[in-house]
Amino acid sequence: MIIINEQPYPFSEGMRLGELADRLKPGADILVLNGTPAARDSLLQDNDICSLIKTGEIPSALDMRTTLEARHGRDLQQRLRKAVVGIMGLGGLGSVVAVSLAKIGIGKLILADHDVVVLSNIHRQHYFIDQIGMKKTAALKKTMVRVNPFVSISTIENRLTEKNIPELFAGVDVLVECFDDPTMKATAMRTTLQHLPRAGYVGSSGVAGYGDGNTISCTKIKAGVYIVGDRVTEAKNNTGLLAPRVGIAAHHQANQVVRLIGGMDKNA
Numbered sequence: 001m002i003i004i005n006e007q008p009y010p011f012s013e014g015m016r017l018g019e020l021a022d023r024l025k026p027g028a029d030i031l032v033l034n035g036t037p038a039a040r041d042s043l044l045q046d047n048d049i050c051s052l053i054k055t056g057e058i059p060s061a062l063d064m065r066t067t068l069e070a071r072h073g074r075d076l077q078q079r080l081r082k083a084v085v086g087i088m089g090l091g092g093l094g095s096v097v098a099v100s101l102a103k104i105g106i107g108k109l110i111l112a113d114h115d116v117v118v119l120s121n122i123h124r125q126h127y128f129i130d131q132i133g134m135k136k137t138a139a140l141k142k143t144m145v146r147v148n149p150f151v152s153i154s155t156i157e158n159r160l161t162e163k164n165i166p167e168l169f170a171g172v173d174v175l176v177e178c179f180d181d182p183t184m185k186a187t188a189m190r191t192t193l194q195h196l197p198r199a200g201y202v203g204s205s206g207v208a209g210y211g212d213g214n215t216i217s218c219t220k221i222k223a224g225v226y227i228v229g230d231r232v233t234e235a236k237n238n239t240g241l242l243a244p245r246v247g248i249a250a251h252h253q254a255n256q257v258v259r260l261i262g263g264m265d266k267n268a
Contacts, residue, residue: 003049005063006070017042017050025052044168061150068105076262077105083261085246086110086175086199087170088160088188090136092241093204094178095126096139096250101257109144110169111137112156124243162187166195174200174257181236193225200260206230206247209239216248219257220265228252 002011004024018040021028030053031038044050060065069077083106087094090113098109113136117127121136131139137155144153155167165188175196177188186201190229192201206229207216215230228249235241259265 002044002047005050005052006067011044011048011259015044016040017044019042020050025054028052029055036048037155039172042184043051044133049231058149061145064148064150072104076258079261079263080105080258081107083173084108084110085176085257085261086112086173088112088165089124089178089180089184090115090140091121091180092124092243092246093179093207093253095136095140096247097176097178097254097257099126099147100145100251100254101146102151105148106151107130108152108154110154110156110172111140111154111167112158112160113137114157114159117264124241125247153249160184160188162191165191169196169199172199174194174202174260176253176257177201177203178253179204189225199224200224200257202253202256202260203227204229204249204253206233207246208235208241210242210245213245213248216245216252216253224260224265226256226265228256 001008003009004020015033017033017038021031031040032051032053033042034049065081068151085101085106085155087098087109090111094113098111101109115136117131117134117136117139119132121127122129126143127139135157137157141153141155144151158164175192177185179185179188185205189203191199192199201224203226205227211233216228218228220226233239
């Protein structure tokens with residue numbers, strides 16, 4: 001048995017890579033054998049792994065789903081594909097969380113931020129120089145469509161308040177808090193606990209500077225509620241927000257989202 005584009009295929013002696021490509025993927029111009037570009041006349045062996053690629057071709061939704069299931073496991077991928085996650089704030093944390101979840105095939109993302117991209121965002125947030133001046137919601141959605149066009153994305157450009165958070169994020173499986181403002185952090189947690197009790201919650205506190213990355217942790221506050229960070233380090237003049245440490249925290253948050261959706265940490 002060999003693997004062709006993440007799918008099992010019967011092996012027989014004498015099979016060559018180019019012949020297989022002509023049969024299964026006519027027009028494929030990049031042939032990869034066991035992780036390395038290979039010639040058309042490459043002789044295949046049992047248990048080989050092959051990728052047959054047409055340059056510039058966008059894979060189908062089925063191809064993407066099959067690939068993610070092969071990499072993540074079918075049960076987890078089905079859970080991810082059905083999940084709805086809200087992200088409040090699309091800065092250094094939120095923009096990275098969003099892209100990370102798009103890469104693994106989350107079903108739907110609700111992205112909320114009222115700001116535009118400015119130059120001082122670029123050093124730590126998942127935006128590009130040519131996106132300066134764009135709404136963060138529009139810029140991030142544009143990037144994420146290139147990462148995974150099969151994730152459903154809705155955007156919110158309103159300022160979030162204790163009054164509108166329950167309505168805007170009704171029905172989410174997990175809500176991720178990615179604010180810089182301590183007041184908004186408190187508002188988001190209080191509102192979620194009071195009005196969205198069935199949603200998992202992943203907040204943040206203490207992600208500034210360039211201290212030991214191992215001090216960034218994910219702490220359980222109560223069932224379904226987690227805070228990521230060292231809980232101490234604030235952004236000040238001499239301890240700004242730097243991409244490496246913020247990125248550690250963002251991926252902690254994204255990982256906790258996966259754990260909640262996957263049932264590793266029960267939201268109850």
